[in-house]
Amino acid sequence: MHVGIIGAGAAACAAAYVLSNTTDAEITLLEKSGGVCGRAATRRRGEITYDYGANYVKSTDERVTDLLTDHLDTDGLGELTEPIWVFDNDGNTSPGRESGPKRLTYEQGLTQIGKRLLAETDATLHRRTRIASLAKSSAGWTATDTEDTEWGPFDLLVCNPPAPQTATLLQKTEWESETKEDLLETIQDVEYRTIWTAVLGYDFSLDVPYYGLVNPGKDHEIGWISREECKPGHVPDGQSVLIVQANHDWSQRQYDEEPEKNITALAEMTAEIIDDERLTEPAWTDHQGWRYALPEGGAPMGVLRSAEYDGLYVTGDWVAGEARVHAALANGLETAERMVRTYW
Secondary structure, eight states: OEEEEEOOSHHHHHHHHHHHHHSOOEEEEEOSSSSSSTTSOEEEETTEEEESSOOOEETTSHHHHHIIIIISOOTTEEEEOSOEEEEOTTOOEEEOOSOOSOEEEETTOTTHHHHHHHHTSOOEEEOSOOEEEEEEETTEEEEEETTOOEEEEESEEEEOSOHHHHHHHHHTEEOOOTHHHHHHHHHHTOOEEEEEEEEEEESSOOOOSOSEEEOTTOOSSEEEEEEGGGSTTTSOTTOEEEEEEEOHHHHHHHTTSOHHHHHHHHHHHHHHHHTOGGGGSOSEEEEEEEEEEEESSOOOHHHHHHGGGGTEEEOSHHHHTOOSHHHHHHHHHHHHHHHHHHHO
């Protein structure tokens, strides 16, 4: 049986892991970018490693934690121990909750999750392959990319992109089914938060008592600031790297502005919050816009499951209804296991 997976995000990699280790399926992943693991994304700059999307993996889901700590390669797997503080609309900081689940990280960056999952499979990964349309026929599912290359046919198809991108694919899908319209409408109803992220590098170390700062009231133009130097192996001694994520409203307004303008604004606000004027002048910067960063909720499972009768599955944090890496991983595991129970 041939399984096609659109996207190589965390859920897709988890699904491929289950299918490859419990069935004889031939698995093909088609990923639009050059990397894997979606918003659990990592970049490197010389000796510096930084996660510019998701920040860490919470140990909230026991099964996911067990997967990462007992079943996959654990080289470089560590834990963030510094606390997360809060700040208000005026930029005033204060201690947050001290207790909570463990926050897992990797010296080589969070993208290691996807890489290590796929390393345990026989799946074939095709990078920089952007799928433009789908079709369902008696032979199975086919996917056509932007270069007009056709992939498949697949007996089963898994769609892992964010809900809006999955909906776009469905709009361009040749599929004679009463399910299609209900499925499309359901997926289109999933709302997302947009996040514009600045990465600010400094040639000095910060003396503050926290790893991250979060704005729980969502009333400041910045929603999150974190320090990559708190992650083992990420930043050399004597340097600092800040991940600054703007809130949804600011990100939407500024999304298409010149990056330098956004970086300057976020650096200035960061300096005010942390109360350190030096932060207005980073030694180097990077940035990333996440138009579909965080789903605000999930979709009714009944409608999503109805598509599975035709061999079409959807997976991801938006299916789980929780914008967390552990939720995406758990959903990928559960989706693949449902496929195994049905077809093997």
